[in-house]
Amino acid sequence: MTEVMRSGWLGMGPRVAEFEQAFAAYLGVRQAVALNTCTSALHLALLLLNAPAGGEVITTPNTFVATNQAILWAGLKPVFADIDATTGNLDPKCVKASLSERTVAIMTMHFGGNPCDLEGLRDVAGKTPIIEDCAHACGASYLGKRIGASGNMCAFSFGATKNLTTGDGGMLIVPSEAQTGVARQMRYLGLSKDTFRRVSDSGGTRPHWEYEVENAGLRYHMNDLAGALGVEQLKHLDVDNARRGEIAALYRSRLQRVGGVKLLRETPESVSSHYLFCILVEERDALAAALMSRGIVVGVHYQPNKHYGLFDRVELPQAEEFYRRELSLPMHLGLTEEDVMSVCDAIEKGW
16 A cells, blocks of 8 residues: 555556456456445446346345445335345245346345355346345355356455455456446446556557546446555455354354354355354344443344335345344454353353
């Protein structure tokens, strides 16, 4: 970042391009488009569908509200399908029941970093596009492939709490080379060339200050400060995720013996990024209060989005059951084994 500051070029430039190339190589895909947030990536992915206004996107209620607000921004309608209450991820059977002639896409999310049932979703989707919200799943894998290398459009988050952080930032993976080019234009107001490329390529036939703007775009691009952070953070991602896996294994080995605590199901075909560590308990609020009183900060992920006035209220029994019982325990690289054992001790004391 100091080098970026000294270079005098803080905007989108060579470090963003370097991060895009490194991230694409990490996933095993050809191209990646760096953006300012994952929400921007989801919005762009939806716009690339060129779907008619009012088209329906089948989506999960168990996610941060940004996932489903992006659907509204694109002029589309979120249609909630229920989740698998043992994982927190979309249930393909419920997605199938929600499909209609108005469906233009399926939006799935890898809850907590544990990959969803992508094969099951592909089976029910047919030709309907699938967009993956990979905000929790950077570094996770499914059937031996990195999440993001499925051939679907995939959106990643590099927000402040994420496994790979640039402070704020996102990345969009688009399998189509043509659509990738469109996404690159759209992220910077539809300009045919961004500022760095215009200055760098100033030896062309046109003055560098001239460019085309044929389509309305957005201001979603990443800057070189974030790009520099991303390049360096990516070098540590696998080691950091392995440490998160060790912390999760400590939790699981200890809590599987505690009465009243149920662990989320993990599948053998997946490797989680362990962004979250969640348990299911009865009287969740009482346990949360007991842990908070002992200085242990916990959370709940998430209030079903159908609770918000912005969206339709529909019956989703599994999502409601999951929300009633879900509790997210501390999960970050600063945790020691003693910290994890202290959390488990506090849970064992009851609530």
